[in-house]
Amino acid sequence: MRITLDPRTKLFMVLIVSMVVLMPATTPLLWGIRICMTMIPILLLLSEKRYASAIRFLIFYGVALILTFFFLSKESQGILSAILIGYCGIVVQFMPGIITAWYCVRTTKIGEFMSAMQKMHIPDGIAISLAVVMRFFPTIKEEYGSIRDAMKMRGIMFGGGNALRMVEFRMIPLLFSCVNIGDELSAAAITRGLGGKVRRTSVVELKLHAQDVILMMLFTAALLVFVFFKYFR
Amino acid sequence: MNEYSAVNEIKEQTDGSETMEKSRPVIEIRNVSFRYKGSSEGLLSDVSLSFQEGETVLLCGASGCGKTTILRLINGLIPHYYSGEMTGDVIVDGRNIRETELHDLAGTVGTVFQNPRSQFFSVDTDGEIVFGPENIGLSPKEILRRKDLVVSEMRIGTLLDRSLFELSGGEKQKIACASVSALLPKIILLDEPSSNLDWNAISDLRESIRRWKEQGKTILISEHRLWYVKDLIDRVLYLSDGDVKQEWNGEAFRNLSEEKVAELKLRPITLEEKYIRAFTDEKGAITASKKSEARNCRFDTDKAENGPSGKKVILSEFCFSYDRKRSGGHLRKCLKNGTIGECDGLQLCIPNLVLPEGKVIGVIGRNGTGKSTFLRCVCGLEKRCPGVITVDGKAYKGKERLKLTYMVMQDVNHQLFTDSVKAEVLLSMEKEDEKRCDEILSNLGLLPYKDKHPMALSGGQKQRVAIASAIAAGAKILLFDEPTSGLDYAHMKQVGQMLQNLARTGSTVLVSTHDPELLALCCDEVIHIESGRVL
Numbered sequence: 001m002r003i004t005l006d007p008r009t010k011l012f013m014v015l016i017v018s019m020v021v022l023m024p025a026t027t028p029l030l031w032g033i034r035i036c037m038t039m040i041p042i043l044l045l046l047s048e049k050r051y052a053s054a055i056r057f058l059i060f061y062g063v064a065l066i067l068t069f070f071f072l073s074k075e076s077q078g079i080l081s082a083i084l085i086g087y088c089g090i091v092v093q094f095m096p097g098i099i100t101a102w103y104c105v106r107t108t109k110i111g112e113f114m115s116a117m118q119k120m121h122i123p124d125g126i127a128i129s130l131a132v133v134m135r136f137f138p139t140i141k142e143e144y145g146s147i148r149d150a151m152k153m154r155g156i157m158f159g160g161g162n163a164l165r166m167v168e169f170r171m172i173p174l175l176f177s178c179v180n181i182g183d184e185l186s187a188a189a190i191t192r193g194l195g196g197k198v199r200r201t202s203v204v205e206l207k208l209h210a211q212d213v214i215l216m217m218l219f220t221a222a223l224l225v226f227v228f229f230k231y232f233r
Numbered sequence: 234m235n236e237y238s239a240v241n242e243i244k245e246q247t248d249g250s251e252t253m254e255k256s257r258p259v260i261e262i263r264n265v266s267f268r269y270k271g272s273s274e275g276l277l278s279d280v281s282l283s284f285q286e287g288e289t290v291l292l293c294g295a296s297g298c299g300k301t302t303i304l305r306l307i308n309g310l311i312p313h314y315y316s317g318e319m320t321g322d323v324i325v326d327g328r329n330i331r332e333t334e335l336h337d338l339a340g341t342v343g344t345v346f347q348n349p350r351s352q353f354f355s356v357d358t359d360g361e362i363v364f365g366p367e368n369i370g371l372s373p374k375e376i377l378r379r380k381d382l383v384v385s386e387m388r389i390g391t392l393l394d395r396s397l398f399e400l401s402g403g404e405k406q407k408i409a410c411a412s413v414s415a416l417l418p419k420i421i422l423l424d425e426p427s428s429n430l431d432w433n434a435i436s437d438l439r440e441s442i443r444r445w446k447e448q449g450k451t452i453l454i455s456e457h458r459l460w461y462v463k464d465l466i467d468r469v470l471y472l473s474d475g476d477v478k479q480e481w482n483g484e485a486f487r488n489l490s491e492e493k494v495a496e497l498k499l500r501p502i503t504l505e506e507k508y509i510r511a512f513t514d515e516k517g518a519i520t521a522s523k524k525s526e527a528r529n530c531r532f533d534t535d536k537a538e539n540g541p542s543g544k545k546v547i548l549s550e551f552c553f554s555y556d557r558k559r560s561g562g563h564l565r566k567c568l569k570n571g572t573i574g575e576c577d578g579l580q581l582c583i584p585n586l587v588l589p590e591g592k593v594i595g596v597i598g599r600n601g602t603g604k605s606t607f608l609r610c611v612c613g614l615e616k617r618c619p620g621v622i623t624v625d626g627k628a629y630k631g632k633e634r635l636k637l638t639y640m641v642m643q644d645v646n647h648q649l650f651t652d653s654v655k656a657e658v659l660l661s662m663e664k665e666d667e668k669r670c671d672e673i674l675s676n677l678g679l680l681p682y683k684d685k686h687p688m689a690l691s692g693g694q695k696q697r698v699a700i701a702s703a704i705a706a707g708a709k710i711l712l713f714d715e716p717t718s719g720l721d722y723a724h725m726k727q728v729g730q731m732l733q734n735l736a737r738t739g740s741t742v743l744v745s746t747h748d749p750e751l752l753a754l755c756c757d758e759v760i761h762i763e764s765g766r767v768l
Binding site for chain 2: 114
């Protein structure tokens, strides 16, 4: 079953999850809320048939959770567990935000996004910049893939053992091609009337449905409960 | 029509009888000189032109002659987006470009650009078609009406509701045409629109242009490939050194002799079609011999072993599927039986292919038919492909293929990593050897640029830097993915020459290409790939 949400709901979810992510969970109840909030975007990804990414996120998050709860404790010693604690800590802490944002970016069309921005009376300048950022994710992925291929052929995947060069070899061609594409992209967009004084219209008609209202209420409630039990009890 | 006289004087062949009814021109360029900031290329000196409503005009000439600059003057990107020194005036549909905001021109002038990859604002096809009309603030009802109109006109219903990143180059260019159409502009500019397209996609493009012409739009095409537009054009302008040097009407242009065309350093006007017929219908005399040679070089190891001439490169078991699950079982079955029937569902299935060593071998086939997959597998980028390359009796498989081969990508910018040409070559060597580096560079004519930044070089020079690093790494098989897309005739000839030189020094060169001229120019053999199979 496919559940489609309004872009505004998605943005609201990102906002709430980001807020919760910044407050460390300390009690089992708080942990529970956090985990539930993470599962919702994963389920939504599944409903959009994005199985691969949903399962990858689930495993990634799940493993980090299990490690934190059952194998690592304050008494863990040694370099390996130090690295693991740091790693799992970051994953467990920030993964919910990343998953929600991923869901939001991957399932929202640019047209829908622009329309949502307009309904929320966000200035066109900001809306267009954000839309371009969304448009650029797949481009960067494509370009990065080609650069990795080129590096493989040259046998310099590991920069000759030099970590700095490893980054340099990836970033320099990537920056060059992104700048070029960005330049051509904006030229093409301007010739089609982007940035005019006329108020932009949108063919996408957005309406909040039952699922949007339910999710927004659910997430608001979760945030309130989280804050209440963390700071006022 | 005073500003026209300057051009008339240098006109060579115009019979005048066919010139259009002299109504008010829809585009007028009056004594325009232009120079890009900090660049000597693409400058214009005192150009005056005018275009009548409903005319279809071709702009041709070598790279950097100012074709693109003229289009940019008309769509307003000059002076509003690309800055430089400009004098003179450009009047489009009664408006002076200098005083018109770019976005106000959107409903009047539409532009289809060269690179389908970078002219999209949206991620999905529907969003892209309605993007323009949304920008100029039409009502949603009107936008949807136009979208339906364009979609049914161009028959692109099957492309709707798809991600633009999944489409082939030809399909992307169709969407680009559709999204320009949806704005219903009077004037349409096309800037080398066929550069990245195969022959089928080009005939679709020609259809789009024909439709626009029927609708009475004014069309300007800047193009190197002349054969597909030759029947559509009313007038041809030949540019050189920033000025219009010659002008023909359509009829005179179609009748130009081959020598004359070659003298002007243009790509042949008719030659390509001969080739296309040869490759699509298996007719045509010119390529018949090549085709039979190509037929000889597949599936027959015995003959190769007994063959009297030269060494061979043997490719075996090159089977591959992008679908992970499928590739496992199917691959094994396919390899065991070696029959093509078992290979359904594989994107690539070439059980055995024998190629001559030290030759230039052309790889042809439609867009998205497995040419790129084939090249990627040969050079070992697809790890799951079990293919083995045998050279001089030594078998290379898995990662060893990466060392044996090198692919020069279509976008060569992706494979230049360092800050100087010299460093780029040295990086590829296991042991840094400056003497050998100099030798390689001088062979490719790159020695003067030794200390330059690779990104500061021209496209052709970058390509040669990539080749230099491949040679330095000791690659014996060089693969080229569309090395001549978007090149003018002179540069294409250079590439052809270079490929032959590489083959002469012992490298085996595989070139995937849509350019029949390149095949004619330098390929010793041709492999035709269709749905991942060698025909």
